[in-house]
Structure formats: C-alpha cells, structure tokens
Amino acid sequence: MSKQCDLCGFTEPLPFTCKFCGNSFCYNHRLPESHNCPGLILYKQKIHDTGKLYHHKTEVKVHRSGTPAFRSVNNFLSLLKGNASLAILTVAVISFLLELIPGYFSYFSLYPVDMFLQPAKFVINLITHMFLHAGPMHLLFNMMFLYFIGTELERRIGSRQFIIVFLVSGIVAGIGYSIWSLFIIGNPYASAVGASGALFGVFAALA
Structure with missing residues (x-):
C-alpha cells in the first residue's frame, strides 16, 4: 500500500515503518539516522539510564558477569582508558x-x-x-x-x-x-x- 514519506512527502509504494518512532518513510529516509528519529534518541537514553535493552516493548536486562566489586573495577578501568x-x-x-x-x-x-x-x-x-x-x-x-x-x-x-x-x-x-x-x-x-x-x-x- 502506497504511503507518503513523513519527512519528504515522497509517495513510497512499499513504505518503511520506523520501529523507534512508528512513522513511515521512503527508501532514502528509512534509517533512524536519516530522519533524525526522536525515538532512537530516547531509546539510547533509556539504555544509558537503566542499563537495560528494550525490544518490541520487552525489556531485557543487560548481562553483566561477575560480582558487584568486579564490575566496579571494570567500570573504573573503562573510565581510565x-x-x-x-x-x-x-x-x-x-x-x-x-x-x-x-x-x-x-x-x-x-x-x-x-x-x-x-x-x-x-x-x-x-x-x-x-x-x-x-x-x-x-x-x-x-x-x-x-x-x-x-x-x-x-x-x-x-x-x-x-x-x-x-x-x-x-x-x-x-x-x-x-x-x-x-x-x-x-x-x-x-x-x-x-x-x-x-x-x-x-x-x-x-x-
């Protein structure tokens, strides 16, 4: 079903729906980076704030191996880099x-x-x-x-x-x-x- 791109207005026979913001886009603007997707920005911020990955409304906790002390050392070493x-x-x-x-x-x-x-x-x-x-x-x-x-x-x-x-x-x-x-x-x-x-x-x- 044809639909206009929400960014440039081009009629796309097979529109692409962004999984982050839900809007429809043409081939040239299908990637989140190509249409400055606000949903992608919020998604990255959410991961940063919570330490969790979110996919299709299902959150998956990021796997962190080791004890809290070991993770703290790893975090500190990453900071030093x-x-x-x-x-x-x-x-x-x-x-x-x-x-x-x-x-x-x-x-x-x-x-x-x-x-x-x-x-x-x-x-x-x-x-x-x-x-x-x-x-x-x-x-x-x-x-x-x-x-x-x-x-x-x-x-x-x-x-x-x-x-x-x-x-x-x-x-x-x-x-x-x-x-x-x-x-x-x-x-x-x-x-x-x-x-x-x-x-x-x-x-x-x-x-």
Missing part, C-alpha cells in the same frame, strides 16, 4: 602506597650520579621518579594540579598528545635537574622525585 589524566593520577597514588615497601622509594628515585654509574637505571628512573612523592602534601598538590589543569589540556589536545607532553616534560625536567646537580651545585646524590617538572610542561602547553 579515555582519561589519561585520571590514569596518571591513579598510578601516582598507587606508587605512593607502594613507597611503604622498603627500598621502593630509593630504587625508583632519580639520582644524578646514575647518569654515569648506571645509565640504564638512570633512563628508567627518568620516568619512574615522576610517580614518586616525598609526602602526602606533595602528592596532594601535584594531583590537584594534574586534575584541574591536566584534564583541560587533555580535553584540548587529546589523551595521546597529553601523555606525550606529560612524559617528555618530566624527562626533560629530570635531565635538567641532573645536569644542574652534577655540574652547578656539585651534589650528584641529591635525588629527585615528583611530577612537578611534568606538570610545568603541561601548564606551559596549556598557556
């Missing part, structure tokens, strides 16, 4: 807790003297020292800065570029500190920890 700032913050907090392990703090700190004595370890510690902090307040202020400033930069340039800016800034700051300690103040054993150098780079990139 799209938020580099939060991922870095999480690693820093975990690393701060690991500092309770004897030897952890000193092993992953950046020592300028290692530039010559242990070059391989020095290269590794150029990264690891960014995730160590000398105390709770040191961690708190750095992570607050990362959360408020870092997330804004990440929003502007994307997660991948943000990670590059953060790591490169921290590495350059670590090398600069080591050269300064070795050749300017003559204290090769003064260790460096913290994300301050990386965060200065983040701030500079945002400015």
Whole structure:
C-alpha cells in the first residue's frame, strides 16, 4: 500500500515503518539516522539510564558477569582508558602506597650520579621518579594540579598528545635537574622525585 514519506512527502509504494518512532518513510529516509528519529534518541537514553535493552516493548536486562566489586573495577578501568589524566593520577597514588615497601622509594628515585654509574637505571628512573612523592602534601598538590589543569589540556589536545607532553616534560625536567646537580651545585646524590617538572610542561602547553 502506497504511503507518503513523513519527512519528504515522497509517495513510497512499499513504505518503511520506523520501529523507534512508528512513522513511515521512503527508501532514502528509512534509517533512524536519516530522519533524525526522536525515538532512537530516547531509546539510547533509556539504555544509558537503566542499563537495560528494550525490544518490541520487552525489556531485557543487560548481562553483566561477575560480582558487584568486579564490575566496579571494570567500570573504573573503562573510565581510565579515555582519561589519561585520571590514569596518571591513579598510578601516582598507587606508587605512593607502594613507597611503604622498603627500598621502593630509593630504587625508583632519580639520582644524578646514575647518569654515569648506571645509565640504564638512570633512563628508567627518568620516568619512574615522576610517580614518586616525598609526602602526602606533595602528592596532594601535584594531583590537584594534574586534575584541574591536566584534564583541560587533555580535553584540548587529546589523551595521546597529553601523555606525550606529560612524559617528555618530566624527562626533560629530570635531565635538567641532573645536569644542574652534577655540574652547578656539585651534589650528584641529591635525588629527585615528583611530577612537578611534568606538570610545568603541561601548564606551559596549556598557556
């Protein structure tokens, strides 16, 4: 039975009925995306709000395996995938807790003297020292800065570029500190920890 398209008025011999809004459309406008279907928008919002799938007025609960705690961990990990700032913050907090392990703090700190004595370890510690902090307040202020400033930069340039800016800034700051300690103040054993150098780079990139 011929019927006019509810969007363009074209008479369609075999009209298509949208399962989301119930209106009739021609071949060109049969897909929900082609006629800006309000029913599809409501359908997606309903799934988002309730966590259930709906089909022909029959709701089907989305299968979620595992315990509530396991699901919470999965949800948190999914959140980290799209938020580099939060991922870095999480690693820093975990690393701060690991500092309770004897030897952890000193092993992953950046020592300028290692530039010559242990070059391989020095290269590794150029990264690891960014995730160590000398105390709770040191961690708190750095992570607050990362959360408020870092997330804004990440929003502007994307997660991948943000990670590059953060790591490169921290590495350059670590090398600069080591050269300064070795050749300017003559204290090769003064260790460096913290994300301050990386965060200065983040701030500079945002400015």
